[in-house]
Amino acid sequence: MMNMPVAAVLFLVAAIIAYWGILRFRRWAERRNMLDLPNERSSHTRPVARGGGLIIVAVTLLGASGVAVLSGRFSSRAAFLLYAAGALLVAFVSWMDDVRSVPSPIRLAVHFVAAGVVIAGLGYWSAIQLPVVGILAFGWFGAVVTAVWIVGLTNAYNFMDGTDGIAGGQACVAGLGWAFLGWTAGAPLISGIGLLIAGSSLGFLFHNWPPARIFMGDIGSAFLGYTLAVLPLMLGFYSGESAGAPVVGLLLVWPFVFDTAFTFTRRLFRKENVFAAHRSHLYQRMTTSVSGHAKVALLYAGLTLAGVLLAQVWSLKVVSGAVTGLLAVPFLCLGLWILTIIQERRLAGESG
Numbered sequence: 001m002m003n004m005p006v007a008a009v010l011f012l013v014a015a016i017i018a019y020w021g022i023l024r025f026r027r028w029a030e031r032r033n034m035l036d037l038p039n040e041r042s043s044h045t046r047p048v049a050r051g052g053g054l055i056i057v058a059v060t061l062l063g064a065s066g067v068a069v070l071s072g073r074f075s076s077r078a079a080f081l082l083y084a085a086g087a088l089l090v091a092f093v094s095w096m097d098d099v100r101s102v103p104s105p106i107r108l109a110v111h112f113v114a115a116g117v118v119i120a121g122l123g124y125w126s127a128i129q130l131p132v133v134g135i136l137a138f139g140w141f142g143a144v145v146t147a148v149w150i151v152g153l154t155n156a157y158n159f160m161d162g163t164d165g166i167a168g169g170q171a172c173v174a175g176l177g178w179a180f181l182g183w184t185a186g187a188p189l190i191s192g193i194g195l196l197i198a199g200s201s202l203g204f205l206f207h208n209w210p211p212a213r214i215f216m217g218d219i220g221s222a223f224l225g226y227t228l229a230v231l232p233l234m235l236g237f238y239s240g241e242s243a244g245a246p247v248v249g250l251l252l253v254w255p256f257v258f259d260t261a262f263t264f265t266r267r268l269f270r271k272e273n274v275f276a277a278h279r280s281h282l283y284q285r286m287t288t289s290v291s292g293h294a295k296v297a298l299l300y301a302g303l304t305l306a307g308v309l310l311a312q313v314w315s316l317k318v319v320s321g322a323v324t325g326l327l328a329v330p331f332l333c334l335g336l337w338i339l340t341i342i343q344e345r346r347l348a349g350e351s352g
Contacts, residue, residue, distance in 0.1 A: 002067075002188045007179065010067075010192065011199040014059050018203025021055040026207060026214045034099075036215050048212055051098050052204060053220015056171075057091045059200040060193065060227070067192030076189040079237060082121035083193075083230050086114035090154060090226045094218040108151070111226075115150035118230050119143060122237045129243040131314075149246070150229040153253060156260040157225025158218055163287045164210040165297030171201035171224045173301050174252040177308035178231050181248065181315055187238040190231060197227060210293035228253050244314065251311040255303040259283055 002010075029035070029049035036050040061084055068080035093110040096102050124146035127137045138145055161167040175198025182190030201224070207214045216224075232249025236242025250257060259282045286296045 002183065002191050007183075007191065007195055010063065011179075011195045014063055014196045014199025015203040018055050018059050018200035019206050020203075021059070022052045022204055022207050022214060025049075025052055025055055029214070036217075049214040050217040051095070051219060052207065052214040053216030053218075053223060054091075054095065056197070056200040056204055056216065056220050057087070057223045059203075060196040060223075061087065063196040064189065064193050067196075068189055071188045073188075075238070076187075079122060079189055079234055082118050083227075083234065086117045086230065087223060087226055089114040089117070091219050091223050094158075094222040098217040098219055108155075111151045111154050111222075112147060114154075114226065115147040118150070118233065119146055122230075122233050123242065125149075125233075125236070125242055125246055127243045128246045130247065135243060146233065149249075150226065150233075153229035153257070154222050154225040156256055157228070157253075158221040159260055160256045160281065160283065161216060161221035162281065163283055163296055164212040164293040165205060165208055166283060166293075166300050167216060167221050167224065168201045168205040168208050169297045169301035170253065170256060170304050171228070172198045172205065173304040173308060174228055175199075175201060177252050177304075177311060178228075180312065181235065184312075184315065185235060185239050187235065190234055190238065193227065193231065197224060210297070212293075248311045248315050251307040251314065252304065254307045255300045 026049045029051055034049060034051055035047040037047050064080055065084070068076045071077075089110055093102055093107050097107060124143040126139055126142040127135050128142075128145075129135050157167065157170075160170075175194045175196070178194030179191045179198065180194075182188065182192070182194055204216060204220070208216065229249065232245040233242075235248065236245040239245070263281045283296050283300065286299070287293055
């Protein structure tokens, strides 16, 4: 079990190393002209260094390897190796995409291979426990559901990394949530990974907070998405009660999942090309209507915090409280959509 002083030190060390590592990487990227140039989909107007997520990957994986070894548990070491193997595959193909662009079918294929690696070792969700509904059984088809969840969140996180501070803020809050969940479950590896992604993301935020001096790139966003998708699978592996873990995992990233699903569905009904680049995500629309990256990043971090609190209630099996609390999620989603529409109309009225 990881005690509080050790957890605090791990978090702070990760943040400090990430801060200085990204500072040096940024200078290196600028000298080598590794820059993200503005285009029609961009929310920035000047070239910005990219690829800072490489440091988040390094800090997280190196730190987690130490946690796995020091835990003294064979299960922790095995779980880490499976997670790290998939994470390195995702990080590698994402880094190549940052450097020279990789066709999306190839990236997607690698993501599914990475999902397959971790599912082969940690298992899959043969059943999911949902609020009010109860147990939803999948049987062997649960392997497909689990793979789609991992690949889907890996890509959704990448889609959502389009405004300063939003991806780092989400990872910081969700990581702290996973640190506490791992502590209550007696799973030091989960706590360690949560603290490491939270700390390294905080170090990154010092460089990415509006106006950003560096972007994390696909390597950072895809790695964080993959990690946050695998952690609920790891929680089920440790606790032996995997059915409730998917709800926990979803709650800790629900703003990103909702925004991606809502935008995809909306574009599909409008008969738009859902695979073409666009600027119609809720967060992108709010960045313009709310007039600022920082406000949107803080809003999404706050919504994530609400999800973290609900996840704690659900994981502690406070059934009545969990059901009541989880029923609040649809209203939070509705509120996010309404806020976006109100702000857009207010802006349109002022400009008119």
